[in-house]
Structures are given as C-alpha cells and as structure tokens.
Amino acid sequence: xxxxxxxxxxxxxxxxxxxxxxxxxxxxxxxxxxxxxxxxxxxxxxxxxxxxxxxxxxxxxxxxxxxxxxxxxxxxxxxxxxxxxxxxxxxxxxxxxxxxxxxxxxxxxxxxxxxxxxxxxxxxxxxxxxxxxxxxxxxxxxxxxxxxxxxxxxxxxxxxxxxxxxxxxxxxxxxxxxxxxxxxxxxxxxxxxxxxxxxxxxxxxxxxxxxxxxxxxxxxxxxxxxxxxxxxxxxxxxxxxxxxxxxxxxxxxxxxxxxxxxxxxxxxxxxxxxxxxxxxxxxxxxxxxxxxxxxxxxxxxxxxxxxxxx
Amino acid sequence: xxxxxxxxxxxxxxxxxxxxxxxxxxxxxxxxxxxxxxxxxxxxxxxxxxxxxxxxxxxxxxxxxxxxxxxxxxxxxxxxxxxxxxxxxxxxxxxxxxxxxxxxxxxxxxxxxxxxxxxxxxxxxxxxxxxxxxxxxxxxxxxxxxxxxxxxxxxxxxxxxxxxxxxxxxxxxxxxxxxxxxxxxxxxxxxxxxxxxxxxxxxxxxxxxxxxxxxxxxxxxxxxxxxxxxxxxxxxxxxxxxxxxxxxxxxxxxxxxxxxxxxxxxxxxxxxxxxxxxxxxxxxxxxxxxxxxxxxxxxxxxxxxxxxxxxxxxxxxxxxxxxxxxx
Amino acid sequence: xxxxxxxxxxxxxxxxxxxxxxxxxxxxxxxxxxxxxxxxxxxxxxxxxxxxxxxxxxxxxxxxxxxxxxxxxxxxxxxxxxxxxxxxxxxxxxxxxxxxxxxxxxxxxxxxxxxxxxxxxxxxxxxxxxxxxxxxxxxxxxxxxxxxxxxxxxxxxxxxxxxxxxxxxxxxxxxxxxxxxxxxxxxxxxxxxxxxxxxxxxxxxxxxxxxxxxxxxxxxxxxxxxxxxxxxxxxxxxxxxxxxxxxxxxxxxxxxxxxxxxxxxxxxxxxxxxxxxxxxxxxxxxx
Numbered sequence: 001x002x003x004x005x006x007x008x009x010x011x012x013x014x015x016x017x018x019x020x021x022x023x024x025x026x027x028x029x030x031x032x033x034x035x036x037x038x039x040x041x042x043x044x045x046x047x048x049x050x051x052x053x054x055x056x057x058x059x060x061x062x063x064x065x066x067x068x069x070x071x072x073x074x075x076x077x078x079x080x081x082x083x084x085x086x087x088x089x090x091x092x093x094x095x096x097x098x099x100x101x102x103x104x105x106x107x108x109x110x111x112x113x114x115x116x117x118x119x120x121x122x123x124x125x126x127x128x129x130x131x132x133x134x135x136x137x138x139x140x141x142x143x144x145x146x147x148x149x150x151x152x153x154x155x156x157x158x159x160x161x162x163x164x165x166x167x168x169x170x171x172x173x174x175x176x177x178x179x180x181x182x183x184x185x186x187x188x189x190x191x192x193x194x195x196x197x198x199x200x201x202x203x204x205x206x207x208x209x210x211x212x213x214x215x216x217x218x219x220x221x222x223x224x225x226x227x228x229x230x231x232x233x234x235x236x237x238x239x240x241x242x243x244x245x246x247x248x249x250x251x252x253x254x255x256x257x258x259x260x261x262x263x264x265x266x267x268x269x270x271x272x273x274x275x276x277x278x279x280x281x282x283x284x285x286x287x288x289x290x291x292x293x294x295x296x297x298x299x300x301x302x303x304x305x306x307x308x309x310x
Numbered sequence: 311x312x313x314x315x316x317x318x319x320x321x322x323x324x325x326x327x328x329x330x331x332x333x334x335x336x337x338x339x340x341x342x343x344x345x346x347x348x349x350x351x352x353x354x355x356x357x358x359x360x361x362x363x364x365x366x367x368x369x370x371x372x373x374x375x376x377x378x379x380x381x382x383x384x385x386x387x388x389x390x391x392x393x394x395x396x397x398x399x400x401x402x403x404x405x406x407x408x409x410x411x412x413x414x415x416x417x418x419x420x421x422x423x424x425x426x427x428x429x430x431x432x433x434x435x436x437x438x439x440x441x442x443x444x445x446x447x448x449x450x451x452x453x454x455x456x457x458x459x460x461x462x463x464x465x466x467x468x469x470x471x472x473x474x475x476x477x478x479x480x481x482x483x484x485x486x487x488x489x490x491x492x493x494x495x496x497x498x499x500x501x502x503x504x505x506x507x508x509x510x511x512x513x514x515x516x517x518x519x520x521x522x523x524x525x526x527x528x529x530x531x532x533x534x535x536x537x538x539x540x541x542x543x544x545x546x547x548x549x550x551x552x553x554x555x556x557x558x559x560x561x562x563x564x565x566x567x568x569x570x571x572x573x574x575x576x577x578x579x580x581x582x583x584x585x586x587x588x589x590x591x592x593x594x595x596x597x598x599x600x601x602x603x604x605x606x607x608x609x610x611x612x613x614x615x616x617x618x619x620x621x622x623x624x625x626x627x628x629x630x631x632x633x634x635x636x637x
Numbered sequence: 638x639x640x641x642x643x644x645x646x647x648x649x650x651x652x653x654x655x656x657x658x659x660x661x662x663x664x665x666x667x668x669x670x671x672x673x674x675x676x677x678x679x680x681x682x683x684x685x686x687x688x689x690x691x692x693x694x695x696x697x698x699x700x701x702x703x704x705x706x707x708x709x710x711x712x713x714x715x716x717x718x719x720x721x722x723x724x725x726x727x728x729x730x731x732x733x734x735x736x737x738x739x740x741x742x743x744x745x746x747x748x749x750x751x752x753x754x755x756x757x758x759x760x761x762x763x764x765x766x767x768x769x770x771x772x773x774x775x776x777x778x779x780x781x782x783x784x785x786x787x788x789x790x791x792x793x794x795x796x797x798x799x800x801x802x803x804x805x806x807x808x809x810x811x812x813x814x815x816x817x818x819x820x821x822x823x824x825x826x827x828x829x830x831x832x833x834x835x836x837x838x839x840x841x842x843x844x845x846x847x848x849x850x851x852x853x854x855x856x857x858x859x860x861x862x863x864x865x866x867x868x869x870x871x872x873x874x875x876x877x878x879x880x881x882x883x884x885x886x887x888x889x890x891x892x893x894x895x896x897x898x899x900x901x902x903x904x905x906x907x908x909x910x911x912x913x914x915x916x917x918x919x920x921x922x923x924x
Contacts, residue, residue: 021656021660057534060537062537062538065439065440086542088540089537089539090540091540094538095538095539097534098533098623101531102531102534102535104532104533104536104552105532106554107549112536115536115549116539118540151500161539165539252843331766334762342780452907453904454903456900456904457903458854458861458877458899460858460861464815464884464892465893465896467884467885468889468892479885499750568768569767571769572767572768572769572770575767575862576861576862579861580881587787590769590770591862594777594862594864597862602777605770606766609766609767609803610765613766613767614765614900615763
C-alpha cells in the first residue's frame with residue numbers, strides 16, 4: 001500500500017550573511033527519511049534543536065524565503081510540490097501548532113476556527129460549533145480572544161481547528177508542552193481518535209514517554225537527520241530491540257530506565273561533520289563512521305542509519 | 311482621571327518647549343550681524359535720512375537691551391499680540407492665520423492622499439516581496455527620498471501646466487479675478503498640482519514603513535498558522551496583517567508633520583502658492599524678524615500637535631487593541 | 638518547490654550578483670562618479686561659464702549635452718560645478734553634524750543622568766521645529782553665505798544620529814569589561830575615549846554616510862529658496878530656481894538635467910550608506 005506521506009532524503013539549507021556580507025549555507029535538516037500511513041500515528045522524537053519543526057514547515061510548504069530544500073516529499077504517491085502544497089494546506093493537510101501564539105491575537109478564536117473550516121459562512125459556523133462541542137469548548141469560547149484562553153483550552157481550540165477541515169494528514173508540532181499530565185493524555189487520545197477515524201498523524205514531540213503511549217511508529221531525530229524508524233513496541237526493556245545507539249541512549253536516559261544520560265552535545269550545523277553525525281558520541285564508532293555518512297537501511301522491519309546495526 | 315493628568319503634562323511640556331524655543335531664537339537673532347533697520351528699509355536706503363532711521367529703530371524698540379526687548383515681545387505674545395510683520399505691514403497673527411488656511415488645505419489633501427496611497431503601496435510591496443511590484447515600489451520610494459520636493463514640482467509644472475496646459479502655472483486663485491468671484495472649483499484647480507507634488511514626496515516614508523511592518527507581521531507565527539489553514543493572498547493580509555499595521559501607520563503620518571511642513575515650504579515656492587511656507591521664505595529673505603519668530607513658534611506648535619495626536623492615539627487605541635478590537 | 642541545491646554546494650560563489658558583489662559594485666560606482674564630478678568640476682574653468690549671447694537658449698545637443706541657458710552658458714558645466722559645490726557643502730555639513738552627534742551622544746551616555754536628560758531635551762527642542770524653518774532662520778541670522786548653510790545643516794541633522802549613538806554607547810557601557818574598568822577607577826572620559834569611542838566608529842561611519850545625502854538635499858533646498866548664496870554662484874538650487882522663470886517658454890532642459898544629476902548623486906550616496914550598514918550588521922541583509 002502506498003503510504004499517505006513519504007519523505008525521502010530531505011535536506012533544508014539556510015542562506016545566512018555574516019561579516020563582510022559573505023554568504024554562508026547552513027544545512028539545518030540533513031537527511032530525513034520517514035513515512036506516515038493512514039490510520040497510524042508516526043511520532044518524531046529527538047532533542048530540541050534537531051530540526052523537527054522545520055520538517056513540519058517543509059511538508060506544509062511554509063519554509064522562510066532564505067531556506068532551500070532538496071529531497072522528495074510524496075503525498076499519496078505523488079510528489080508534493082509547491083502548487084499541491086498550496087492547494088492541500090488546510091484542506092487535506094492540517095497543522096496543529098505548538099502554542100497559543102500561533103493564533104491571531106487580534107481575532108476571536110471562533111472566527112479563526114471557521115476560517116480553517118472554509119466553505120460558506122453557515123456551513124463553517126456549523127462545523128465550528130460541532131467541533132467545539134466535541135472538544136468540550138463552551139459556546140462562549142467562540143467570542144474569546146486567544147489571550148483569554150487557558151493553556152488547555154487553547155490546545156483544544158487548535159485541535160478543533162484541525163478537525164473541522166476534513167484532513168487526511170494531520171501534523172501536530174509539540175501539541176503538549178507545559179500541560180498538566182491529564183491534559184497531555186487527553187490531547188494524545190484525541191490524536192489517537194483522529195488516527196482511528198482514518199487520518200494519518202505525524203506527531204512531533206520531545207516528550208518520549210507521551211509519544212510512545214499513542215504512536216504506532218517512532219522516528220528518532222538527531223542533529224537534523226532521522227537515525228531510526230522503529231515500532232513503538234521496540235522501546236521496551238533495556239532497549240535491545242532498538243537499532244541505533246542514539247535511540248538506545250534516549251531510551252535509557254528516561255527516569256524509569258536508569259537515567260543514564262549520554263555525555264556530550266548534538267553537533268551544530270556549522271560543524272560540518274563528514275561522517276555519521278552521532279560518531280563523536282558513539283561507543284561503537286569506528287574509523288569508517290567518521291569518513292562517510294551511513295545511508296538509511298532496512299533492519300528487522302525498521303530503518304536505521306548506522307553501519308553497525310543488526 | 312489618567313488622561314487629564316497626561317494631557318496636563320503634555321501642555322506643560324509644550325509651554326516649556328515654546329519658552330525655550332523663543333529664548334533660543336531670540337538670542338540667535340540678536341547675535342545676527344544683520345541690521346534689522348537696514349532690512350526694513352531695503353531698497354529705499356538711499357532716500358532714508360539718519361533721523362528717519364532713528365525713528366524706525368525707536369518704533370521697533372531696537373535700541374533697548376536684548377533682555378528688555380525679549381520681555382517686551384514675550385509679554386506681548388502672551389496677550390495675543392505677535393507684533394507687526396515688517397514685510398506685509400499687518401499684524402503677524404493675521405498674516406499667519408490667513409496663510410495657514412491656504413497651507414492647511416494643501417497639506418491636508420497631500421497628507422490624506424499620501425497616507426492612503428502609501429499604505430496601499432506598502433501592502434502591495436509586502437505581499438509581493440522580492441518580485442517586480444515590490445522592486446518597483448521600493449525603487450520609487452528610495453528614489454523619491456533622494457529627490458528634492460521642489461524638483462518634482464518643477465517637473466509636474468513643465469508636464470501638466472506648460473506642455474499639456476491642464477493646470478494653471480501657479481497661485482491659489484486665478485490672477486486678476488476679484489476675491490468674491492473665485493469659485494471653489496478655481497481653488498481646487500489651483501490646488502491639484504501642488505498637492506500632488508507634496509503627496510508624491512510624502513508617500514515614500516509611509517509606504518516603506520508599512521512594507522517593513524507588514525513583512526514582520528507576515529513572518530510571525532500566527533500568519534504561518536493562518537497559511538497552514540489554507541488562507542492566502544490579500545484576504546490573509548487584510549484579515550491578519552492590517553489590524554497590526556494600521557495604528558503604527560496612522561501615528562507615523564501624524565509624526566510626519568515636520569517633513570510635511572518642510573515639503574509645503576518648497577512646494578509653495580515652486581507654485582507661487584500663497585501659504586505659510588512662502589511667507590517663511592519671504593520672511594527669511596526680507597529679514598522680517600517678527601514674522602519669522604511667529605512662524606517658528608507656530609510651526610513648532612503644528613509639529614507638537616501632530617506628535618500629541620500620535621501619542622494620544624497610542625494611549626487611547628492600544629489598550630483596546632490589547633483587549634482585542636475585533637471590528 | 639523551492640530552488641533545490643545539490644548536496645555538495647555549500648557556498649554559492651557562482652550566483653551572478655549576490656549582496657557582497659553588488660555592494661562592491663556600488664562602492665566602486667560611487668567612488669568613480671565622485672571622481673568624475675571632481676575632475677570635470679575642476680577641469681571646467683571659468684571660461685565655459687561665461688555668457689555667450691550667440692549660444693542662448695539652445696536645446697541639448699552633442700556640443701552642449703545639457704543645453705544652454707538664456708545667457709548662453711553651458712548647462713553641463715554649470716551642473717557639474719553645482720554638484721561639486723553641493724557635495725562640498727554636504728560634506729562639511731555632514732561632518733560637522735556627525736561630530737555634534739558624537740559629542741552629544743557620548744556625553745549623554747557617559748555624563749550621568751542629568752546630562753543625559755538635558756541632551757534628550759535638547760534633541761527634542763531641535764526636532765520640534767521643521768528642519769527647513771530652522772535652516773531658513775539660521776541662513777538669515779548668519780547673513781547669508783556658505784557658512785550659514787553649513788551651520789544650518791550641522792545644527793539640524795545631528796539629533797537623530799545622536800540618539801542612535803547614545804543608545805549604542807549605553808549598551809557598550811553595560812559590557813563587562815567596561816564595568817571592570819569602572820571598578821578600577823578609570824575616569825568617565827578615559828572610558829569614553831578607550832572603550833566606547835572605538836566601538837562607535839562603524840556606527841559613526843554609517844551615520845555619516847546616511848546624513849550626507851540629506852545634507853545635500855537640504856543644501857539644494859535652501860539655495861533653491863534663494864537664501865544663502867548669491868545668484869551668480871552655480872549651486873544646483875540656484876540653477877533650478879532660475880530655470881523656473883524660463884520653464885513656461887519651453888526650456889525644460891534647464892530644470893530636468895541638473896535635477897536628475899542631483900538625484901543620481903544623492904541616490905548613490907544613499908545606497909552606499911545602506912550597503913555599508915549591511916556590511917557592518919549582516920542581520921539587516923536578510924530583510
């Protein structure tokens with residue numbers, strides 16, 4: 001079956017000017033491979049600053065002007081180019097942003113959700129009311145401005161806005177930061193519901209535990225590249241089912257798994273590493289690792305970017 | 311009342327400003343090597359006897375020490391008497407009042423037109439950032455900013471008044487027509503070219519400012535989200551951008567009274583338009599000190615009023631904006 | 638899809654005109670033009686400015702590029718002389734103005750609260766009257782002449798730059814090493830001289846270059862109004878003022894060419910200042 005969304009070897013480069021107006025190219029996203037199937041949640045996990053949000057913007061076609069992209073993004077088997085992105089944004093592809101700051105501060109939230117619904121006025125209002133009821137938002141919320149919403153309400157408004165658009169693919173960028181535990185569970189269950197109703201969901205988060213609770217597949221990001229695609233079940237025990245050393249390190253750093261924190265830090269895009277981006281921190285690294293970047297390859301039903309994975 | 315106190319503070323500020331301004335100007339003029347009597351007599355110098363000079367000097371109080379002269383002049387002003395213009399031989403207040411009406415018509419038209427057109431051009435430029443409409447508009451703005459206002463007036467004069475003959479070459483009313491017979495249409499006909507000149511110059515700053523502000527808004531999170539929801543084009547800009555740029559644009563227009571006045575001085579000179587600007591030049595050339603001082607104070611008042619309105623707008627509108635002023 | 642770049646290309650040397658190159662071009666162009674005006678202006682002797690009644694009122698032609706006026710004077714020669722004068726006055730005015738701005742900016746930033754307040758009050762005072770009105774008044778007070786124009790320009794243009802420099806100097810004063818110097822008992826003057834001033838130099842340069850075109854425009858405006866210079870001097874403003882009397886007889890070239898020449902000069906200097914600003918602060922280049 002053709003996956004709903006497929007990303008192959010995506011790279012995003014920014015042009016920057018430095019002293020003396022010299023132009024520099026900074027590769028912020030450097031090799032991302034992943035796919036999202038209908039009815040499934042694919043979670044992307046990784047430390048902040050690993051280029052996760054940029055991936056979401058790239059799929060939506062909303063990168064800033066000084067960014068250049070290479071690689072392929074396929075949606076339902078066809079290339080997702082700028083024209084298709086513009087046609088599908090807000091219709092087949094919905095976006096759930098991470099914070100209330102993404103709502104227009106000068107517009108009532110009801111109107112913003114109706115704008116997401118599209119179509120004629122009455123129909124849009126109808127959809128918005130139904131969505132508000134579904135996500136336990138009182139009728140008065142319509143008339144509120146974003147700054148008047150609580151964190152949980154804001155999050156539900158954003159989910160409601162995604163649900164009114166009949167989307168097939170939903171991209172949720174950090175939908176749970178700073179929420180109390182119960183709200184986080186609720187938010188993720190709502191995403192699960194949307195997936196169960198046939199949507200493909202791409203969940204971007206740095207909250208590994210939360211992601212593992214609902215996701216079908218997990219993609220691990222490191223320094224702007226995807227290093228592993230695993231089944232959610234692979235994250236168990238001492239992590240021996242995981243394929244990439246960084247995934248195992250992430251798993252073991254969780255409190256209930258021993259809190260073993262990996263020393264060192266992610267390389268910066270300006271470091272321009274030739275070989276495997278993880279090699280400087282990897283216990284298994286050999287000479288070959290720092291020479292050439294490993295390609296993504298299939299291992300035990302998942303994918304991994306490592307020479308030593310078995 | 312918060313606003314009452316704020317307004318009182320502004321009023322005090324205005325008073326100290328005008329006081330300082332009058333003292334500084336008066337000192338500078340006292341230091342001037344120009345002999346006001348000579349300036350007053352002008353071309354008649356040969357026919358004026360020393361006795362007459364004495365009389366003139368005494369009449370204007372020019373023999374008193376500067377401090378006395380200042381106090382004399384300042385106390386007269388407080389009583390509403392700004393002195394008599396040497397050039398026009400009528401009270402300064404009358405000259406300024408009449409002239410200002412003409413200038414106000416010119417400036418008001420140019421101010422409104424440049425505000426609306428500048429805002430529109432700024433929006434178009436930002437919406438097409440980096441493409442030809444943007445390049446064209448920014449090119450125009452930067453070029454206009456490098457162009458003397460009076461030269462634009464000259465070009466418009468050559469094209470529209472001399473070659474095409476659509477508009478009169480100058481003045482505010484037709485020459486040789488009795489004041490009572492001048493129609494509104496006549497006045498408008500004479501106003502168009504000067505107003506167009508002044509508007510063309512004033513468009514540049516407001517357009518560039520709008521463009522910059524709008525670009526900042528367009529790169530904000532909430533516009534990214536709006537685009538992710540499928541909104542696009544001018545509808546998106548009007549919905550999510552306009553509200554954020556309108557207030558700064560309007561306040562910028564109000565704080566531009568200083569440049570507007572300067573532009574009016576030059577424009578009026580080109581079109582022989584009998585406004586306050588032309589009077590300023592005449593006063594400067596003819597050494598009409600009372601008129602010059604009057605104009606300095608009045609133009610400062612004019613600029614201050616613009617700034618005051620801008621401040622007041624922020625004060626009045628902004629809290630409502632923060633609470634959200636969905637129209 | 639956006640222009641995709643091959644994975645290996647991490648530097649776009651091959652792009653035809655990036656900002657760096659166009660900036661260098663603008664710098665070269667401005668320098669070249671300045672040189673040309675200087676040479677032409679100096680080469681043109683008084684001979685070509687004399688009246689030649691047999692050559693009156695000629696439209697532009699190969700022998701008189703900008704035409705001639707009602708006295709038969711070559712307009713190209715007059716325009717070049719005028720530009721030279723404008724640049725000279727603009728230069729003096731802008732230099733004086735920049736020095737004023739530097740003095741007041743530094744004083745405000747390092748002289749303590751009272752001085753700071755006084756200077757910001759002074760700035761407000763100078764901004765409270767339209768520039769042109771101040772210029773007219775100063776031109777009158779100084780009794781005409783180039784000196785009056787230069788003084789006028791210097792006195793009207795310093796406030797906005799002084800504000801920028803003050804803010805910049807304040808920031809530098811907050812820096813750790815400056816605070817250490819303070820604790821070591823260095824005087825305010827020493828700090829201003831050794832820590833603040835060197836860091837202000839780039840800002841000063843850009844500020845000066847942005848002031849310069851304004852100064853030229855104001856010089857043109859004030860001479861156009863007939864204040865300051867005698868009508869015999871070939872200032873651009875005077876040339877344009879005189880042209881007004883002959884426009885209705887169809888002698889358009891008297892106004893068009895001198896004006897365009899002035900615009901080109903002002904615009905080039907404006908671009909130069911803009912680009913040098915970007916060179917010093919690359920963040921602005923992303924705009």
